[in-house]
Amino acid sequence: MNAPFPETATVDSSRPALTLLIAAPRGFCAGVDRAIEIVERALAKYGAPVYVRHEIVHNRFVVNTLKAKGAVFVEELDEVPDDAPVVFSAHGVPKSVPAEAQRREMLYLDATCPLVSKVHRQAERLIEKDKHILFIGHAGHPEVIGTMGQVPEGSMTLVETVEDVANLPFTEHDELSFLTQTTLSVDDTGKIVAALKERFPQIVAPRAEDICYATSNRQEAVKRIAPASDLVLVIGAPNSSNSLRLVEVAERLGTDARLIQRASDIQREWFEGVGTLGLTAGASAPETLVREVIARISQWREIDEQPVTTAEEKMVFKLPRELAE
Known part of the structure; x- marks a missing residue:
């Protein structure tokens, strides 16, 4: 195995040592941050319920967190009452959707990246x-x-x-x-x-x-960690395009890779014979899930966490004027 990273010191523990190469950048991008903040600010300004057409981003943990705060997720505009605020997801919508919202004189917010x-x-x-x-x-x-x-x-x-x-x-x-x-x-x-x-x-x-820059950066980071890893875990949803691409990038480099949504998806037998683990998260997956995954693995292995940084991200997108104050 080609391993351009520092060797892991042997840890005196009943848990076998595991080198964890953790990709940076990973997780939320500026567009996802903005979309989630739009829903949260709409809830604070208008009160619950705030409707969201389609999943605001493709991550079940994020969606359920917003549901608990009062967001209601629907697939089509005809499921939204005329007098309720509605947010369009980060993925964008056809022109016909805001046109229909305007026809119905609805209060809508566009969270398109x-x-x-x-x-x-x-x-x-x-x-x-x-x-x-x-x-x-x-x-x-x-x-x-x-x-x-x-x-x-x-x-x-x-x-x-x-x-x-x-x-x-x-x-x-x-x-x-x-x-x-x-x-x-x-x-x-x-x-x-x-x-x-x-x-x-x-x-x-x-x-x-x-x-987008975030998709490119996350793929580049996986290209760095995958050749030095026995297994790569990608935290993301099965309907998340950018997360699925990260799995493909690792696999094409000859590394076993798995897509997981939560720490509970992980099976202990995956780590048999694994000395170095690569870990990343798609652009819709929060850092909370990364730490959750690391905590679960640390129950079985003594982790030596080594960040592998390939880019610095400082992008920030403005909020809609209605919510900017």
């Missing part, structure tokens, strides 16, 4: 220039549904894989552009973009990469 909103604005500008958009993303993901809902139906085509590129019904004469979901695999997306540019040399790329 500003980096997702940036992609929405790019899509609108490209349509104004008569470009057809090839959107790289995962079918059915809320962010994809929200982004495709920013433009007229038929003006955006979803591309999920390199194989999809070969089957696209366009030619080198068509006015094409591409955008991407913000939580994709950096490596996979690079391959799809390369295939698009090879087949359609005229395609217009976004001015800057759409995959």
Whole structure:
């Protein structure tokens, strides 16, 4: 095993020693912080209940914590009373959703991540220039549904894989552009973009990469810890795109990796033969869950915790004006 990190000293204990390489950055990003704070401030300002369309972020612990404070989660706007405040999730929504809220004269707050909103604005500008958009993303993901809902139906085509590129019904004469979901695999997306540019040399790329800084940083951190680890644990939800990508990054480097939601998911037998454990958390997972996982593992193993930092994150996003005071 290639281990570029310090050797762990032998611990005199009935619990076997375990080196814990803990990725940094990990966990909450600025967009998730902002979305959760919007719900909390709305509850403080307007009182319970505050409705939230879709999970505010993809993490059951976060959702249940907000439920306990008075948030009510629904999937569609027609489940929300006209006189109740409603928050749109960090993943973004189709234009039809705020339009319906305005028609009903509802009080609504948009918690869409500003980096997702940036992609929405790019899509609108490209349509104004008569470009057809090839959107790289995962079918059915809320962010994809929200982004495709920013433009007229038929003006955006979803591309999920390199194989999809070969089957696209366009030619080198068509006015094409591409955008991407913000939580994709950096490596996979690079391959799809390369295939698009090879087949359609005229395609217009976004001015800057759409995959968000937090997604890229967390994947880079896993690339650092995985080669030195016997096992990597990723804390995140099974419907969290960025968390699933972290598992894939570790696996592609030849390291066994598992997605867990809580410490209770961990099985002791996973650690047989494991001397070095890598640990990270997706962008929707709070640090509370990281410490919970470490506490559970420390029941069985004597942990030598070694942070592995690959980037410093200082990004902060502004709150909506209604809640900023």
